[in-house]
Amino acid sequence: MDGTKSEVDVYRRRLLAAGTAGAAAGLGAWTPASLAQSAGAKPLPAFAAFKDANRLIVHSASGIETKREAFGTSGITDTDILFVRNNLGAPDAAITANPDAWQIEFDGVTNPRKLSVADLKRLGLANVAMVLQCSGNGRGFFGHKASGSQWKVGAAGNTLWSGVPVKAVVAELGGVRGGMRYMTSTGGETIPPGVDPKTVVVERSVPWTEMENAILAWELNGEPLPLAHGGPLRLVIPGYYGVNNVKYVKRLAFTEAQTGANIQSSGYRVRPIGDKGAPTQPTMWEMNLKSFVTHPAGGQMRAGLTQVHGVAYSGSSPVGAVEVSVDGGKTWRAARFFGPDLGRYAWRQFVLPVILPAGSYEITSRAIAEDGEVQPELRVENERAYAHNGWRDHAVKVTVA
Amino acid sequence: MDGTKSEVDVYRRRLLAAGTAGAAAGLGAWTPASLAQSAGAKPLPAFAAFKDANRLIVHSASGIETKREAFGTSGITDTDILFVRNNLGAPDAAITANPDAWQIEFDGVTNPRKLSVADLKRLGLANVAMVLQCSGNGRGFFGHKASGSQWKVGAAGNTLWSGVPVKAVVAELGGVRGGMRYMTSTGGETIPPGVDPKTVVVERSVPWTEMENAILAWELNGEPLPLAHGGPLRLVIPGYYGVNNVKYVKRLAFTEAQTGANIQSSGYRVRPIGDKGAPTQPTMWEMNLKSFVTHPAGGQMRAGLTQVHGVAYSGSSPVGAVEVSVDGGKTWRAARFFGPDLGRYAWRQFVLPVILPAGSYEITSRAIAEDGEVQPELRVENERAYAHNGWRDHAVKVTVA
Numbered sequence: 019m020d021g022t023k024s025e026v027d028v029y030r031r032r033l034l035a036a037g038t039a040g041a042a043a044g045l046g047a048w049t050p051a052s053l054a055q056s057a058g059a060k061p062l063p064a065f066a067a068f069k070d071a072n073r074l075i076v077h078s079a080s081g082i083e084t085k086r087e088a089f090g091t092s093g094i095t096d097t098d099i100l101f102v103r104n105n106l107g108a109p110d111a112a113i114t115a116n117p118d119a120w121q122i123e124f125d126g127v128t129n130p131r132k133l134s135v136a137d138l139k140r141l142g143l144a145n146v147a148m149v150l151q152c153s154g155n156g157r158g159f160f161g162h163k164a165s166g167s168q169w170k171v172g173a174a175g176n177t178l179w180s181g182v183p184v185k186a187v188v189a190e191l192g193g194v195r196g197g198m199r200y201m202t203s204t205g206g207e208t209i210p211p212g213v214d215p216k217t218v219v220v221e222r223s224v225p226w227t228e229m230e231n232a233i234l235a236w237e238l239n240g241e242p243l244p245l246a247h248g249g250p251l252r253l254v255i256p257g258y259y260g261v262n263n264v265k266y267v268k269r270l271a272f273t274e275a276q277t278g279a280n281i282q283s284s285g286y287r288v289r290p291i292g293d294k295g296a297p298t299q300p301t302m303w304e305m306n307l308k309s310f311v312t313h314p315a316g317g318q319m320r321a322g323l324t325q326v327h328g329v330a331y332s333g334s335s336p337v338g339a340v341e342v343s344v345d346g347g348k349t350w351r352a353a354r355f356f357g358p359d360l361g362r363y364a365w366r367q368f369v370l371p372v373i374l375p376a377g378s379y380e381i382t383s384r385a386i387a388e389d390g391e392v393q394p395e396l397r398v399e400n401e402r403a404y405a406h407n408g409w410r411d412h413a414v415k416v417t418v419a
Numbered sequence: 420m421d422g423t424k425s426e427v428d429v430y431r432r433r434l435l436a437a438g439t440a441g442a443a444a445g446l447g448a449w450t451p452a453s454l455a456q457s458a459g460a461k462p463l464p465a466f467a468a469f470k471d472a473n474r475l476i477v478h479s480a481s482g483i484e485t486k487r488e489a490f491g492t493s494g495i496t497d498t499d500i501l502f503v504r505n506n507l508g509a510p511d512a513a514i515t516a517n518p519d520a521w522q523i524e525f526d527g528v529t530n531p532r533k534l535s536v537a538d539l540k541r542l543g544l545a546n547v548a549m550v551l552q553c554s555g556n557g558r559g560f561f562g563h564k565a566s567g568s569q570w571k572v573g574a575a576g577n578t579l580w581s582g583v584p585v586k587a588v589v590a591e592l593g594g595v596r597g598g599m600r601y602m603t604s605t606g607g608e609t610i611p612p613g614v615d616p617k618t619v620v621v622e623r624s625v626p627w628t629e630m631e632n633a634i635l636a637w638e639l640n641g642e643p644l645p646l647a648h649g650g651p652l653r654l655v656i657p658g659y660y661g662v663n664n665v666k667y668v669k670r671l672a673f674t675e676a677q678t679g680a681n682i683q684s685s686g687y688r689v690r691p692i693g694d695k696g697a698p699t700q701p702t703m704w705e706m707n708l709k710s711f712v713t714h715p716a717g718g719q720m721r722a723g724l725t726q727v728h729g730v731a732y733s734g735s736s737p738v739g740a741v742e743v744s745v746d747g748g749k750t751w752r753a754a755r756f757f758g759p760d761l762g763r764y765a766w767r768q769f770v771l772p773v774i775l776p777a778g779s780y781e782i783t784s785r786a787i788a789e790d791g792e793v794q795p796e797l798r799v800e801n802e803r804a805y806a807h808n809g810w811r812d813h814a815v816k817v818t819v820a
Binding site: 144239241327 | 471490491492493494495496497498499500540541542543544545546547548579580581638639640641642643723724725726728757758759760761762765768770772
């Protein structure tokens with residue numbers, strides 16, 4: 019969808035038509051979590067009403083961000099505060115009432131067929147910790163007013179998924195047919211009437227070899243996968259930007275070419291400011307090397323010893339080290355990792371104890387990958403404000419008194 | 420407290436005096452989660468009203484168990500389904516309104532003093548994954564009707580805690596005074612008037628060397644520690660039974676002797692059936708080697724391939740392997756671990772794919788520690804029905820059609 023005007027219009031129409039009635043029928047007996055929010059904040063949409071509004075920034079009904087200070091230090095981002103980004107209005111909540119009955123069609127394999135989640139649960143089991151991150155995370159730091167939610171750091175979270183390995187399903191279906199180069203998956207959203215499906219369908223292609231790592235997941239952070247995060251079934255591709263992790267997945271096909279859906283052919287393409295999206299431009303697949311400080315999150319602090327902490331991650335070479343600066347990047351000190359190592363697709367938590375006398379500080383971090391790559395200082399300007407991993411913009415300003 | 424009549428009476432008095440009014444004032448605007456429970460089930464108490472009643476067994480207001488089928492396969496037990504066991508009624512929820520203001524007194528160190536949680540947050544930071552388990556988990560499998568909640572497998576969960584290492588606080592306070600042999604911590608519950616504090620206070624002693632591993636935690640599973648699990652501050656001792664992980668901890672002292680509180684001197688002692696508790700008997704410190712199957716959880720299944728999975732853990736030597744039997748222990752096959760290794764105090768998830776033709780099965784697991792110890796077949800009979808790790812009682816019966 020790529021955050022175009024047509025997407026927003028479609029979403030609004032859908033919300034007007036169904037959203038309010040759905041909220042009254044479904045979660046109406048609950049006090050909306052939004053009542054706990056600060057005055058003037060937008061309310062949580064019905065499908066995300068279970069979330070903790072105090073620790074979130076609601077950009078829109080399809081864009082909900084975790085506050086920097088809400089991440090905590092447990093290593094996993096609780097579902098109550100995990101960001102939400104939808105490219106198309108979520109399907110009716112009824113699809114999660116009986117998750118085992120959800121059907122998914124497999125194609126591009128020797129024996130194409132439909133399988134239910136109940137079938138999938140018999141075929142294999144995997145559990146992976148991974149960073150889920152929106153391609154536009156950090157958009158709010160760009161200067162050219164790119165369309166879409168103005169995320170700062172919180173369109174990302176570290177999450178635990180479990181489901182069946184895609185490769186176990188493929189083996190059951192006789193293997194991938196010859197000549198296939200992509201794994202193409204399709205979301206189960208309803209296409210609004212009168213709209214060309216190609217312009218709005220959430221359908222993404224990734225290199226077919228990602229089937230080695232991918233899982234079809236029915237569980238998130240110890241609970242049945244909620245609608246807000248793609249329940250009853252979501253394709254999960256560790257190391258890849260959020261959009262590739264297709265929600266309510268109803269079809270998974272191995273294909274010769276990438277899908278022609280707009281979300282693949284022109285959306286989620288990195289190009290110079292002002293250019294239109296095109297299939298020749300880089301697409302948002304593997305996440306780049308990134309880190310940010312989660313504490314302090316800015317503002318005023320008392321002088322003395324403080325634990326500066328944050329998170330670091332990468333979709334490609336694992337993070338090997340993190341450095342922290344309290345003077346806006348003039349000097350750096352090595353931070354220490356803490357907490358369990360949840361694997362190469364998860365984020366690592368880092369901490370550096372610092373003594374801060376009264377004064378002004380600009381605190382930031384930079385990750386260093388095992389292959390030697392260093393997180394860059396500056397963002398790469400691009401039309402849709404994707405993939406921001408520059409450490410300068412991610413710094414927090416702190417006044418110590 | 421040890422589950423005696425006096426404990427239950429004290430709790431009931433407290434509930435009558437304060438509980439109902441508190442519920443109306445605090446969470447009264449919410450539909451009680453208990454409405455979603457099956458008919459006849461006990462309601463969740465107010466301090467645990469946020470939990471998912473459908474996936475819990477409410478034994479009493481101070482004993483809430485996770486259903487075997489609710490554990491899922493994410494590796495971490497979500498707080499919404501984590502068991503609750505209180506030895507004394509929880510303090511007023513107001514103590515979690517401003518967690519940073521909570522005070523804890525340190526003694527038995529060179530420079531004894533009180534520190535607030537805000538102070539502690541400056542001194543250090545750690546994050547640990549660990550099994551939290553009630554000493555009486557498995558009591559429901561014993562045959563002699565021991566008093567206390569009749570837990571089956573669900574008075575245990577795998578949890579992420581973060582806080583300050585106790586050793587960092589001790590270093591700040593000049594170190595442990597000479598001659599101290601125990602770390603003794605005291606809970607912040609209100610002692611009901613007219614009751615001898617010694618008979619009800621939650622105060623536990625563990626070997627002082629456990630300060631190397633222990634943390635004072637303010638966060639559980641990515642969220643500020645709720646009252647139901649000991650917020651605003653809980654002492655967490657990885658590898659030790661739940662009772663030692665003192666909730667609402669208000670005092671931590673290094674002491675020459677174990678506390679004389681009943682909960683230490685006579686409660687939580689392993690002794691022959693019929694005997695009274697005494698300080699000479701083994702106390703509930705390190706957890707023993709244990710595993711259980713979480714799927715299937717019993718009942719009827721369709722014939723064919725099934726993923727048998729479960730969890731394995733130990734408070735001492737790490738788990739090295741797990742075997743699964745589908746014939747009640749006649750034959751065993753090696754299971755495979757899956758998901759991230761969260762460290763030696765966490766549980767490991769295991770899975771074994773099995774093809775089950777029509778018939779009757781008794782499915783169970785046994786863990787093997789790295790030091791060669793094998794999880795035993797049978798329970799060790801004891802008055803309070805503690806520490807059950809026998810694999811036979813933990814088996815599930817399944818009929819395949």
